[in-house]
Amino acid sequence: xxxxxxxxxxxxxxxxxxxxxxxxxxxxxxxxxxxxxxxxxxxxxxxxxxxxxxxxxxxxxxxxxxxxxxxxxxxxxxxxxxxxxxxxxxxxxxxxxxxxxxxxxxxxxxxxxxxxxxxxxxxxxxxxxxxxxxxxxxxxxxxxxxxxxxxxxxxxxxxxxxxxxxxxxxxxxxxxxxxxxxxxxxxxxxxxxxxxxxxxxxxxxxxxxxxxxxxxxxxxxxxxxxxxxxxxxxxxxxxxxxxxxxxxxxxxxxxxxxxxxxxxxxxxxxxxxxxxxxxxxxxxxxxxxxxxxxxxxxxxxxxxxxxxxxxxxxxxxxxxxxxxxxxxxxxxxxxxxxxxxxxxxxxxxxxxxxxxxxxxxxxxxxxxxxxxxxx
Ligand SMILES: *Cc1c(COP(=O)(O)O)cnc(C)c1O
Numbered sequence: 003x004x005x006x007x008x009x010x011x012x013x014x015x016x017x018x019x020x021x022x023x024x025x026x027x028x029x030x031x032x033x034x035x036x037x038x039x040x041x042x043x044x045x046x047x048x049x050x051x052x053x054x055x056x057x058x059x060x061x062x063x064x065x066x067x068x069x070x071x072x073x074x075x076x077x078x079x080x081x082x083x084x085x086x087x088x089x090x091x092x093x094x095x096x097x098x099x100x101x102x103x104x105x106x107x108x109x110x111x112x113x114x115x116x117x118x119x120x121x122x123x124x125x126x127x128x129x130x131x132x133x134x135x136x137x138x139x140x141x142x143x144x145x146x147x148x149x150x151x152x153x154x155x156x157x158x159x160x161x162x163x164x165x166x167x168x169x170x171x172x173x174x175x176x177x178x179x180x181x182x183x184x185x186x187x188x189x190x191x192x193x194x195x196x197x198x199x200x201x202x203x204x205x206x207x208x209x210x211x212x213x214x215x216x217x218x219x220x221x222x223x224x225x226x227x228x229x230x231x232x233x234x235x236x237x238x239x240x241x242x243x244x245x246x247x248x249x250x251x252x253x254x255x256x257x258x259x260x261x262x263x264x265x266x267x268x269x270x271x272x273x274x275x276x277x278x279x280x281x282x283x284x285x286x287x288x289x290x291x292x293x294x295x296x297x298x299x300x301x302x303x304x305x306x307x308x309x310x311x312x313x314x315x316x317x318x319x320x321x322x323x324x325x326x327x328x329x330x331x332x333x334x335x336x337x338x339x340x341x342x343x344x345x346x347x348x349x350x351x352x353x354x355x356x357x358x359x360x361x362x363x364x365x366x367x368x369x370x371x372x373x374x375x376x377x
């Protein structure tokens with residue numbers, strides 16, 4: 003059996019090696035390392051994939067979020083509603099920009115922000131909502147967009163974990179995550195569903211003027227070379243990374259399909275295990291399973307992680323400390339924040355290996371051990 007990893011990038015690479023190696027060699031031959039043709043091609047291709055007009059490539063998903071918040075003109079002291087149960091990048095950039103994250107609890111089934119709790123978190127200083135499509139499925143965007151419209155708030159989607167996922171609204175229309183709010187942000191970190199060979203990210207929008215602003219901010223705030231109109235940053239997607247992404251984007255549907263098949267196999271095998279709650283796919287959603295994260299009921303989680311490690315099965319806790327309990331945010335005086343579902347989940351979630359290369363032998367091995375260790 004192949005060794006089991008949380009994500010197996012090597013075997014995925016070997017399947018597309020010829021194409022990828024050629025694409026990289028091409029960039030090297032042309033020495034078009036910055037803003038080369040591969041970057042322009044990728045912007046066009048990603049726009050087609052997501053069916054959205056404007057794509058601004060950037061250096062990573064964290065920058066994508068920061069640039070989006072800068073472009074919307076958010077100012078120090080503005081409040082941004084967001085979940086605490088997410089990767090730190092979502093809220094870290096708010097702190098960097100001196101915005102105040104207002105943490106809202108999540109739905110215990112979907113792990114995404116609970117729309118019924120957003121309304122009570124809105125104040126006169128609230129400017130935006132940043133939902134996170136956690137682990138690969140859409141946050142409840144129909145409700146979120148309705149609230150945003152009612153209160154005149156911006157919506158920035160953190161789509162780092164869900165590229166290619168969709169959500170069906172009550173009128174039957176199907177929407178792709180990242181293209182629903184004002185701005186969608188994504189990451190091409192190697193382990194993401196669409197990952198490059200280093201860091202990479204992109205910002206998407208339907209608004210041409212926002213796209214121009216974001217392009218400017220990502221490029222030192224310049225409108226014309228050496229003329230800097232606004233404070234920006236240096237955030238570019240390298241041509242080599244774009245070349246890799248051009249190849250991998252062609253396989254993304256198939257990659258997402260492989261992940262969701264592995265997930266379905268896990269969920270079927272754990273369905274009768276009373277100590278496991280398998281991940282829920284919300285009605286109308288497609289789930290691209292960036293992570294396969296389940297809830298462990300009455301079982302010691304550390305012990306399970308250790309037992310699995312002993313037989314060569316990695317398992318991870320995403321995330322052991324929610325944002326509102328990070329020392330980083332001590333300046334916000336947050337102890338009053340009460341997020342019972344977030345705290346409850348933080349103590350009980352566990353993620354199993356999920357990637358495009360999991361084979362039947364590996365899946366059976368993982369399932370047998372998880373079931374026997376938790377019964
Ligand atoms: C990975 C990730 C990011 C940040 O992306 P980087 O490319 O690593 O900067 C932001 N938000 C979420 C939810 C992520 O999973």
